[in-house]
Amino acid sequence: MxxxxxxxxxxxxxxxxxxxxxxxxxxxxxxxxxxxxxxxxxxxxxxxxxxxxxxxxxxxxxxxxxxxxxxxxxxxxxxxxxxxxxxxxxxxxxxxxxxxxxxxxxxxxxxxxxxxGAPLYQHLGGTFRGNEYPTPLGNIIGGGEHAADATNIQEFLAAPVGAPSVEEAVFANAAVHQEVHDILADRDLPAGKGDEGAWAPSISDDEAFEIMDEAVETVADDFGFAISFGLDVAGAELYDAEEDGYVYDDGVKSTEEQIEYIAGKVEEYDLVYVEDPLDENDYEAFADLTAQVGDQTLVCGDDLFVTNVERLQAGINADAGNSILIKPNQIGTLTDAVDAIELATANGYESVVSHRSGETEDTTIAHLAVATDAPFIKTGAVGGERTAKLNELIRIEDNAV
Ligand SMILES: O=C(O)[C@@H](CO)OP(=O)(O)O
Ligand SMILES: [Mg+2]
CATH class of the missing domain: 3.30.390.10 (Enolase-like, N-terminal domain)
Structure with missing residues (x-):
């Protein structure tokens, strides 16, 4: 009972x-x-x-x-x-x-x-949930609200889309993290780590793009499968209403310039994932960007949707984004989180289950991502509170939970 x-x-x-x-x-x-x-x-x-x-x-x-x-x-x-x-x-x-x-x-x-007597993912997802596993998005270089004096874009995320298993994907992300360390050392760029374990060097966003590109290519060659990358821009943190634009170290971009900038980066680096590229109140700008690049990349709403069905429905109505970040604590319960996932699925939006920058060893999100067939899970690359989820994913795949 x-x-x-x-x-x-x-x-x-x-x-x-x-x-x-x-x-x-x-x-x-x-x-x-x-x-x-x-x-x-x-x-x-x-x-x-x-x-x-x-x-x-x-x-x-x-x-x-x-x-x-x-x-x-x-x-x-x-x-x-x-x-x-x-x-x-x-x-x-x-x-x-x-x-x-x-x-x-x-x-x-x-x-x-x-x-x-069932694993949590099975209880949440049922026996007909399918046999797919999420690709882990690993935070490799970061700044924004997670580290001072680092990149303006908050997260540069490795995405091992060609990995044959969760286990291979998890190790590929860790290898990209290590590779970036080596590139930074070669360039004499000292770097501590941000809140999620990503390297937080004092470099420009452009240099971070170059380093990510080089690192994922090197590791993809070593591992023998495709590794792409993506971003969490955390646009709401860059947007300044008084400036009416996105404030970067090298100047302010208007909304149109921000859309153009992000669309350009999607093209240039084949980004597979772009989270919160624009301000959390700007459905229209999200819709513009989605119309431009939504067929090549996931345009994901985090602060835009906050795992909330009403905000997601408004986004669906406006064609803003094509995916939603799912953070159970953003909305308060697993039921609310699953309701958001179901609404997303019914409307052709993908769901990406996510950790927070402040985490614990809790592994629930690993099970939620598997239970709901999420294509991606965002839960860091290294660090105990991040590896708790990654190692749990490996165990789930190995039928060991
Ligand atoms: O913006 C985000 O997506 C998250 C997690 O990476 O950061 P925070 O938990 O600080 O909101
Ligand atoms: Mg975010």
């Missing part, structure tokens, strides 16, 4: 050393699940609200636990998540905190899977 008998909440560390929420869910027949909330730095304006961990825990204890314990079955994810919404009473989780909500939602899913 999956009736929830206890929910325990505590403060634990995330990868930036900040406090986050960990939830344990226990069930009548001894089922157990544990979930931890991640946390963003380049957060979208329309994301669900994360509260300070202590506050989120106190509010969830008071409001959510009485609606879950002895009331709801962990195996029924929609009931769990409806109870979280009812306990919260707002439309942005500012009552109990999206961090408490997502930790409990993920813990309940794992407890439900535990009772069934």
């Amino acid at each position: 999956t009736l929830i008998t206890d929910v325990r909440l505590r403060r634990v560390l995330d990868s930036r050393g900040n406090a986050t929420v960990e939830a344990d869910v226990l069930t009548e027949s001894g089922g157990f699940g544990r979930g931890k909330a991640p946390s963003g730095a380049s957060t979208g304006e329309y994301e669900a609200i994360e509260l300070p961990a202590n506050e989120a825990i106190a509010n969830a204890r008071e409001e959510a636990l009485p609606r879950l314990i002895g009331e709801v079955h962990a195996g029924n994810q929609r009931d769990v998540d409806a109870a979280l919404h009812a306990a919260d009473g707002t439309d942005d989780f500012s009552g109990i905190g999206a961090n408490s909500a997502v930790a409990i939602s993920m813990a309940a899913a794992k407890a439900g899977a535990d009772v069934l």
Whole structure:
């Protein structure tokens, strides 16, 4: 039986050393699940609200636990998540905190899977989910909100699209990360790492494009399969309303110039993925860029859609983008995240499941990506909180979870 008998909440560390929420869910027949909330730095304006961990825990204890314990079955994810919404009473989780909500939602899913004796991806995706695995997008060079004095574009992402397996893809991304280290060393460019483990050298975006291009080609030759790359521009962080443009170290680009710039880079480097190339409020500009390059690359909305079905529907209506980034903590529950994926799929949009810059060793997103047949998962290339997901993907592929 999956009736929830206890929910325990505590403060634990995330990868930036900040406090986050960990939830344990226990069930009548001894089922157990544990979930931890991640946390963003380049957060979208329309994301669900994360509260300070202590506050989120106190509010969830008071409001959510009485609606879950002895009331709801962990195996029924929609009931769990409806109870979280009812306990919260707002439309942005500012009552109990999206961090408490997502930790409990993920813990309940794992407890439900535990009772069934099934891997989480199977519980979430069912036995007819197919046999595809996502290609990991590995953050190799980065700046933006994730590192000071580095590139303006936030993430340069390796995409081993030709890899014959998840395992090969994961090792290819790690090799690209190492190759970029060597290129930087050859060029005498010292580099620390940003929040997600990407190299954060003080170089121009143009130089980062060149280095990525060289690195993926070298590693593709070594591994014997195609490796492309992509970007998370995090355009909302570059856009300045007062300047009415995108502020780069070497000047400001108008919206038209930004579209032209990104479309040019897609052509020049055969980019397979471009996330948030434009501001989070500019559906029209997204639509313009998608009309130009949407048949060659994924134009993905992260801050634009914030995993929210209403914002996604507005994007679908406007032909803005052709894919959505899925971050469960952006919207607060797994049910809401899966609803966004289902709406995307029904309208020909791809879904890319993603980590946050502040992460934990939680592996739920690896299972969610497999369960929902996502073509890509964005979860870094190196670093313990990133490899937790990557190694879990390898285990899933090996039927070892
Ligand atoms: O912008 C993003 O896509 C993410 C993850 O890479 O960053 P953050 O978690 O800081 O929003
Ligand atoms: Mg993003």
